[in-house]
Amino acid sequence: MKHSAPSNIPRTRLRHRLPVLAIGALLLSGCVDMPHPFGDPGPEGRRLALNTPPPRMDVPTPPDSLLENEASALWARHIVHALVTESVPAVAQPVRKGDWWLRLSATMEGEQVIPHYVVMTPxxxxxxxxxxxxxxxxxxxxxxxxxxxxxxxxxxxxxxxxLTGIQAAMMQADPQSLKRRPAKVYFKGVRGAPGDGNVTLARAFAAAFPDAHDKIQEQAEGADYRVEGVVTLTDGPAGTTGHPMQHIEIVWHTLTAGGKEAGAATQLHDIPAHSLDGAWGDVAMAAASEAAGAVHQIITNYSGRAHKPLPPEAGGDGAKGGAAARQG
Incomplete structure (x- = not known):
């Protein structure tokens, strides 16, 4: 399931002999804003970020809320509901051994109350x-x-x-996380393309993809992500001058080592029928280059490697530390 709004990769004009193929790549990332810091990342996630918090966050009824007991419990339940909508699997319950938890409280400042939220370690x-x-x-x-x-x-x-900052700080401290090393990607190739598309698209993607953040490896074993391109052609409208058209769709699937979809970059357009039945030429190079950028973004978004680490607490009591934020 996709948890974030799609973001558009810039359009590129792709030329193939006389026809023009305009492909817009649509990035459907699995976790654009947030890689679900308290969600179970699965085996590959636990391997890439060994210190990831457990997949549950306790929210106990606060004793220092300046509210009646029933209202205090209601506040905790509302917090849980709101956190779940943010993909944080919070639970309204007393703190359990080994769990991360959220400490709620409130203090008076003159004639006003300041609600406080503190993330607590096990x-x-x-x-x-x-x-x-x-x-x-x-x-x-x-x-x-x-x-x-x-x-x-x-x-x-x-x-x-x-929570995002906490996970980023943990990743920063872990030499095996994707903040500290390039992602290892196994590219399965391209299938379904007419003409020489399977070969030329695959070669072009393999040449365009590697950079300082992501590397291609030849075997699936030990890879952090797997990428495969799938091409689909369907008959389209007759065209403005009566010439037959086809609809082409290229989907670059990006999967985690455990087989979960991290995201997919989709390129699509209407083309003159059978115009790609032979050599793809520059079309393959342009499409693959565009797709490589989209897959880089999917991996970055899903892994959370670009998130800024939360600085250490300076005060030690959670109320006056350096990681605090006051909104007013």
Whole structure:
């Protein structure tokens, strides 16, 4: 399932003898904004980021919320619901041994209340936190459902951002993560193309793809990702001058080592019928170059290697540390 909005790779004009093939590559990334920091990454994810947090985050009812007990529990439940929408599998329950958890609290500042959110490690150390904008004390004390729901929905993306930084910091410290080494990619080749497309597209992609961040290897064993191009041709409209047309679609599938789809780059257009039944020539080079950039982006987005690490807490108590953020 795709969890993020598609982003367009710039269009390229591709020339093949007289016909013109305009291919727009559409990037459908598995985790564009967030590689689900508390989701189970599977065997390959655990291998690439050995310190990834466990796939659950406890959210206990806060004892220091400046709310009645029932409202405190309601706040925790709203936080859980909002975090789940951010792809963080949070659970409203007391802290369990070995779990990461979210410490909720609130403090008075004059006539206003400041809600606090602190990410806690299984050992009880504060790892990152965020302070919400002030709320009038009278409004907060009422504990109304809509107020707590709004607070939770506004806080969840900020908490998710903190979690992203935590995972990035863990990856930075792990020499086997993709922040510290290039991704190893097994390219399975191209299938389904007419003419010499399977061969020329594959050769062009293999030549265009390797860079400082991603390398191609010849065997599937030990690869971090697998890439395969699939070409589909279907009969299209007659064309503006009555000449037959075909619809061409090239999908570059990018899979994790465990077989989960990390994303797919799709190139498509209508072409004069059978114009690619022979040599693809420059069409293959342009299409493969465009696809290589899209696959690089898929791997970057899915792995989270471009995310900025969260700095260490400076205060040690989670309330005044260097990783804090105050919104007002």
């Amino acid at each position: 050992s009880g150390e504060a790892r990152g936190h965020w302070d919400a904008p002030p709320v009038p004390a009278q409004v907060w004390a009422a504990g109304r459902d809509e107020v707590l729901a709004t607070q939770a929905s506004e806080a969840a993306p900020k908490i998710s951002s903190v």
